[in-house]
Amino acid sequence: MTTMRPSLDRAAELRTESGIVDRLRGEESSRVIAVRDGRVRIAGADLQEAALLRVPPAEIAEATWALLGRDAEGHAVLLASLAPEADSVDAAPAETWLGLRDFGANLSAGDSELLIEALALAGWLRDAPFCPRCGGGTELRQAGWSRRCLVCGREHFPRMDPAVIVAVESPDGERLLLGANANWGGRMYSCFAGFTEAGESLESTVHRELEEESGVRLSSLRYMSSQPWPFPRSLMLGFRAVAVDEDEVRPDGEEIIDVRWFTRDEIGSALRGDGPVGLPGPASIARALIVSWFEERPGSVGSDPR
Ligand SMILES: [Zn+2]
Secondary structure, three states: OOOOOOOOEOOHHHOOOOOHHHHHHOOOOOEEEEEEOOEEEEEOOOHHHOEEOOEOHHHOOOOEEEEEEEOOOOOEEEEEEEOOOOOOOOOOOHHHEEOHHHHOOOOOHHHHHHHHHHHHHHHHHHHOOEOOOOOOEEEEEHHHOEEEEOOOOOEEOOOOEEEEEEEEEOOOOOEEEEEEEHHHOOOEOEOEEEEOOOOOOHHHHHHHHHHHHHOOOEEEEEEEEEEEEOOOOEEEEEEEEEEOOHHHOOOOOOOEEEEEEEEHHHHHHHHOOOOOOEOOOOOOHHHHHHHHHHHOOOOOOOOOOO
């Protein structure tokens, strides 16, 4: 599986500099990603070649500001989190404001990373204005990356909720276990996933979720890669595992309506878009886990999973 290297410099060392966001807002070279209600604007009419729209700070009137980092040219990139009803940058038609799901895999890796950072931080700026301990008002610090309670003094930071996602293979490695979620309309199959509960390890989450959703017990658990998914603030941690006994399979009948073993040929067809079974989209960690399993064995060489 490919490992994503960060292409964005988050410039965390600047966050402690007093008044840094105001100073960067005053610099002509600074660029701003505006987020409103989980959406951003794109540059260009063609979604296939979409890029995040970066505007000069002077174009934004009213917003909550934060520092996202610096781009490849060394320019500061700021976040302007707009109120849902804001019209300060709304000269363009409404349909040019898009959410993460609208982009799919069309953005460059760098823009995609920047988009997810911007949506995650904007979500926290919007949703967590009060101290979760005492309910007091807070002041923003560290260039938008922390809040300090004005009443009890406690400091708070943007959070992510860990969730596991697991690709399970048969003991001989020749088949992959996928489930159909009740919300997906019956044709779509994917890896098993669930949130880590309070005080639970990732390993325990994987075993619990797979028993609950598929009845299968696991061995040979190994971590693969992760994907932040700001809906509203998940961090998906991708694992591979081997089923102890492939005959144990049964769906939970509520969240998961069907659980099936797929051969490598069946997965290959589904990845090419042939046949009756749909798989998760190309931007998802679920698909990356499936592709990684599919490509691991001889015999699959030469097929194009995308
Ligand atoms: Zn407080």
